[in-house]
Amino acid sequence: MTTLPISFEFFPPKTAEGVDKLMEQHAILAACQPEFFSITYGAGGTTRDLTQKLVLDINAKGIPAVPHLSCIGDTHESLQALLTTYKNAGIDKIVTLRGDLPKDIDDVANEFHYANELVTFIRQHHGDTFTLVVAAYPEVHPEAKNAQQDLINFKRKVEAGASAAITQYFYNADAYEDFVNRCRQQGITIPIYPGIMPITNHERLARFSRMCGAEIPRWIEKRLLDYQNEPASLQAFGLEVVTKLCQKLITLEAPGFHFYSLNQATPTLNILQNLRF
Numbered sequence: 001m002t003t004l005p006i007s008f009e010f011f012p013p014k015t016a017e018g019v020d021k022l023m024e025q026h027a028i029l030a031a032c033q034p035e036f037f038s039i040t041y042g043a044g045g046t047t048r049d050l051t052q053k054l055v056l057d058i059n060a061k062g063i064p065a066v067p068h069l070s071c072i073g074d075t076h077e078s079l080q081a082l083l084t085t086y087k088n089a090g091i092d093k094i095v096t097l098r099g100d101l102p103k104d105i106d107d108v109a110n111e112f113h114y115a116n117e118l119v120t121f122i123r124q125h126h127g128d129t130f131t132l133v134v135a136a137y138p139e140v141h142p143e144a145k146n147a148q149q150d151l152i153n154f155k156r157k158v159e160a161g162a163s164a165a166i167t168q169y170f171y172n173a174d175a176y177e178d179f180v181n182r183c184r185q186q187g188i189t190i191p192i193y194p195g196i197m198p199i200t201n202h203e204r205l206a207r208f209s210r211m212c213g214a215e216i217p218r219w220i221e222k223r224l225l226d227y228q229n230e231p232a233s234l235q236a237f238g239l240e241v242v243t244k245l246c247q248k249l250i251t252l253e254a255p256g257f258h259f260y261s262l263n264q265a266t267p268t269l270n271i272l273q274n275l276r277f
């Protein structure tokens with residue numbers, strides 16, 4: 001039996017029907033007793049109201065909800081309003097991000113540029129009310145000048161007051177091991193939770209990976225292509241790959257797992273069952 005802390009990520013559905021379906025998935029995953037459910041936030045405030053409502057609704061059900069908050073294209077004033085709402089609702093943790101600016105937004109606020117500025121802003125205005133979790137990139141953020149500069153930029157967020165990090169997803173445990181080792185050499189001691197993306201659909205995974213700079217190793221890509229017309233075989237293969245990744249991460253003393261659930265309980269549950277959570 002594995003007892004590491006786990007958390008699950010949801011994105012806010014756009015329709016009431018989507019929210020109802022998500023609440024069913026939430027009820028299934030809540031039985032796993034996660035530390036929290038995190039709810040994504042569309043950069044530039046594109047999901048501000050949807051994220052806020054879902055955070056408050058999920059939080060009211062018992063297991064804490066953790067809002068994501070991205071700063072690019074948003075204003076001090078609007079983020080302050082959200083933070084106050086969250087504080088009043090007893091929310092005590094925030095995933096603190098820069099965000100990827102949606103391409104269809106022209107008239108953007110220019111008050112924040114990087115996530116470390118949002119960490120500083122929250123610490124200045126709210127002291128230690130919130131535990132701040134930031135993003136980390138074992139395979140290097142796609143916009144970074146180089147790996148070393150990316151690490152220095154990651155350290156800025158920690159020095160500004162972040163207490164934990166969740167990584168972008170990856171399928172190569174060596175990248176995580178190397179990143180954590182380099183962090184420790186830099187004196188960064190915060191827990192770094194691997195972000196785990198279940199594999200259930202090749203096209204969607206390839207699209208996400210192109211957008212966020214995560215690498216699908218060639219051998220995995222080739223195997224997924226073999227299963228183009230066999231979704232059940234693809235899912236079985238994906239489950240095996242991600243289970244083995246998590247087992248390797250346990251041997252590397254990962255402090256827990258954050259699952260990008262994509263609002264579906266079953267793929268994540270299957271992994272947890274394999275790991276005997």
Ligand code: FAD
Pocket residue numbers: 039040041042043068069070095096097098099100113114115116134135136141142143144145149150151153154156157166167168169195212
């Ligand atoms: P930053 O830490 O600001 O880094 C962005 C880039 O700028 C990096 O290349 C970094 O090296 C560089 N940089 C950082 N600081 C400086 C500085 N001071 N000077 C110069 N260069 C600097 N996106 C959303 O829109 N909504 C979400 O809800 C969301 N949730 C996420 C959750 C997790 C766990 C992760 C890993 C990502 C999430 N993302 C989300 C995606 C994220 O917003 C993007 O990856 C974005 O491009 C970078 O965000 P960041 O907070 O890592 O930015």
